[in-house]
Amino acid sequence: MLRVDNIHTFYGKIEALKGISIEVNEGEIVTLIGANGAGKSTTLKTISGQLHPLHGTIEFLGETISGMPSHNVTAKQVIQVPEGRRIFPQMTVRENLDMGAFLRTDKDGVAEDMKKVLELFPRLRERLSQKGGTLSGGEQQMLAIARGMMASPKLLMLDEPSMGLAPVIVDVIFETIKRLNEAGITILLVEQNAAMALQTAHRGYVLETGSIALQGSGAELLRNEQVRKTYLGEV
Amino acid sequence: MSHPDFSDCRVLIDPAPPRCHASHITDGALVSVEFGIIGQQLVNGLTLGGMYALLALGYTLVYGILLMINFAHAEMFMFGAYVGLFTLQGLAQIEFFTSSGPALLLLYLLTFLIAMVATGILGVIIERFAYRPLRHAPRLAPLISAIGVSLFLQNAALLWISSRSIPFPVLFEVRTFRVAGANISSMQILIIVTTIVLMLILDTFVSRTRLGRAMRATSQDRDAAGLMGVDINRVIALTFFIGPALGGAAGIFSGMYYGNIKYNMGFIPGIKSFTAAVIGGIGNLRGAMLGGFLLGLLESLAAAYISTGYKDVIAFGILIVVLIFKPGGLLGESVTEKV
Ligand SMILES: Nc1ncnc2c1ncn2[C@@H]1O[C@H](COP(=O)(O)OP(=O)(O)O)[C@@H](O)[C@H]1O
Ligand SMILES: [Mg+2]
Numbered sequence: 001m002l003r004v005d006n007i008h009t010f011y012g013k014i015e016a017l018k019g020i021s022i023e024v025n026e027g028e029i030v031t032l033i034g035a036n037g038a039g040k041s042t043t044l045k046t047i048s049g050q051l052h053p054l055h056g057t058i059e060f061l062g063e064t065i066s067g068m069p070s071h072n073v074t075a076k077q078v079i080q081v082p083e084g085r086r087i088f089p090q091m092t093v094r095e096n097l098d099m100g101a102f103l104r105t106d107k108d109g110v111a112e113d114m115k116k117v118l119e120l121f122p123r124l125r126e127r128l129s130q131k132g133g134t135l136s137g138g139e140q141q142m143l144a145i146a147r148g149m150m151a152s153p154k155l156l157m158l159d160e161p162s163m164g165l166a167p168v169i170v171d172v173i174f175e176t177i178k179r180l181n182e183a184g185i186t187i188l189l190v191e192q193n194a195a196m197a198l199q200t201a202h203r204g205y206v207l208e209t210g211s212i213a214l215q216g217s218g219a220e221l222l223r224n225e226q227v228r229k230t231y232l233g234e235v
Numbered sequence: 236m237s238h239p240d241f242s243d244c245r246v247l248i249d250p251a252p253p254r255c256h257a258s259h260i261t262d263g264a265l266v267s268v269e270f271g272i273i274g275q276q277l278v279n280g281l282t283l284g285g286m287y288a289l290l291a292l293g294y295t296l297v298y299g300i301l302l303m304i305n306f307a308h309a310e311m312f313m314f315g316a317y318v319g320l321f322t323l324q325g326l327a328q329i330e331f332f333t334s335s336g337p338a339l340l341l342l343y344l345l346t347f348l349i350a351m352v353a354t355g356i357l358g359v360i361i362e363r364f365a366y367r368p369l370r371h372a373p374r375l376a377p378l379i380s381a382i383g384v385s386l387f388l389q390n391a392a393l394l395w396i397s398s399r400s401i402p403f404p405v406l407f408e409v410r411t412f413r414v415a416g417a418n419i420s421s422m423q424i425l426i427i428v429t430t431i432v433l434m435l436i437l438d439t440f441v442s443r444t445r446l447g448r449a450m451r452a453t454s455q456d457r458d459a460a461g462l463m464g465v466d467i468n469r470v471i472a473l474t475f476f477i478g479p480a481l482g483g484a485a486g487i488f489s490g491m492y493y494g495n496i497k498y499n500m501g502f503i504p505g506i507k508s509f510t511a512a513v514i515g516g517i518g519n520l521r522g523a524m525l526g527g528f529l530l531g532l533l534e535s536l537a538a539a540y541i542s543t544g545y546k547d548v549i550a551f552g553i554l555i556v557v558l559i560f561k562p563g564g565l566l567g568e569s570v571t572e573k574v
């Protein structure tokens with residue numbers, strides 16, 4: 001479904017991605033783990049068109065999307081839920097959700113999805129007319145995911161959805177990710193919480209300073225000694 | 236304030252009907268002789284404030300989206316007034332437009348429409364060629380570019396049109412009404428009402444339409460708006476159309492109200508409107524409207540009750556006090572919330 005082929009992305013002269021290749025198949029949960037600064041967010045931003053690779057190509061459903069501006073990538077239903085939530089603070093929860101469906105013209109489908117996400121996150125329903133900026137961290141993350149859902153994603157990319165959240169909320173978020181996947185959405189998940197990410201994902205990639213160091217199924221990576229040492233905190 | 240010279244307005248607009256009543260205009264102008272009457276100053280202040288508010292909206296819109304102070308915006312006021320004048324003169328050549336009341340109304344509607352669209356297009360062109368190439372440059376670069384555009388436009392008007400004031404004719408009879416001791420001219424009513432209508436349209440557009448929501452999203456988080464599918468460049472272009480269009484309308488009002496226009500007419504209103512935008516809370520549309528009206532009122536009241544010469548000192552003094560207590564402006568978010 002998504003084929004990232006040997007991309008190099010730069011910030012000025014700094015090469016943040018040094019030739020990354022990733023594949024995501026339809027129906028999968030694929031995770032990208034790695035230390036802070038490894039290039040996880042840069043990878044997602046390059047896929048979503050916020051950054052453009054200097055070399056390499058990105059294909060989605062057989063179509064080259066690298067080089068497209070982010071609003072055109074969004075139109076392909078490749079949806080990124082950015083790091084740090086990035087909800088619109090002065091807009092109400094409802095307006096935030098409407099923004100998620102900005103490019104959609106199927107009114108009935110949008111109404112249907114609105115119903116679905118509010119069933120998935122009842123806490124958002126209670127706060128529909130509250131300003132996004134006044135929500136708690138966990139609620140903001142739910143809103144960010146719900147807003148991504150409103151775009152009717154074929155591929156949903158989540159950048160550290162568990163960051164800064166209480167353990168109970170983290171469980172809710174991972175549970176939600178599984179349910180979305182079961183409902184047919186393909187997921188590319190970036191996480192620092194490697195244990196939970198690898199348990200949830202079918203496959204994973206380990207990123208180290210801009211390159212793929214390891215890849216394999218979630219279970220394989222969980223058993224890998226190097227992963228256990230570096231990312232799961234075992235000695 | 237220089238009193239308009241209408242002696243040659245019939246030369247300017249050839250087939251113009253004998254309707255240039257300079258005396259009627261001065262009746263309702265800013266410096267009124269009715270010093271004792273607060274109502275008079277309120278109306279004068281609202282008229283002036285409406286112009287400031289319209290111009291202030293452009294500063295606040297652009298700042299809200301790009302965090303940039305568009306120093307060339309004052310020239311939109313001037314440009315709109317010039318296009319307005321030439322359109323008015325041109326259309327007035329056509330006999331039909333001066334043949335009846337409704338035709339005259341149509342003439343003015345067309346004048347505003349053409350001038351606002353032309354000024355809006357100028358704004359879009361300026362953004363495209365003077366600001367967009369500098370979007371990722373250090374913050375100072377687009378500022379310098381804006382000052383350059385401002386000087387260019389002023390000098391263009393000076394060299395290609397005139398270095399002196401040009402009379403701005405009024406083709407309808409300006410009547411003056413006495414309401415509770417105050418002289419209110421139909422010109423003032425026209426300006427205040429049109430200003431409010433334009434503001435209501437803008438407010439509705441921004442809060443209720445899809446494109447308006449895209450503008451708000453872009454101003455709150457540009458990258459996130461892009462991820463929602465908003466074409467950021469289109470939103471920025473739209474912003475650079477709307478702001479200048481409103482500023483251009485304000486320029487025409489100024490020409491109609493004071494009876495003349497000049498190449499540097501944007502400078503002082505520009506500074507005042509920028510201040511109004513800051514007072515209201517820069518980036519906040521309703522704040523700009525409030526700030527504009529407030530500044531106009533303060534200035535008029537200060538002129539009437541304290542001193543014409545010191546009106547700006549007093550008005551700005553009060554505004555500084557406001558900013559000391561509310562640094563983010565009246566309707567602005569406090570700095571801590573902004574993160
Ligand atoms: N806007 C930026 N400008 C310059 N360098 C950046 C920028 N964003 C990230 N980087 C650098 O690129 C590398 C990868 O960053 P990032 O993709 O954010 O890492 P991760 O998401 O894995 O923590 C880091 O070395 C980081 O310092
Ligand atoms: Mg990151």
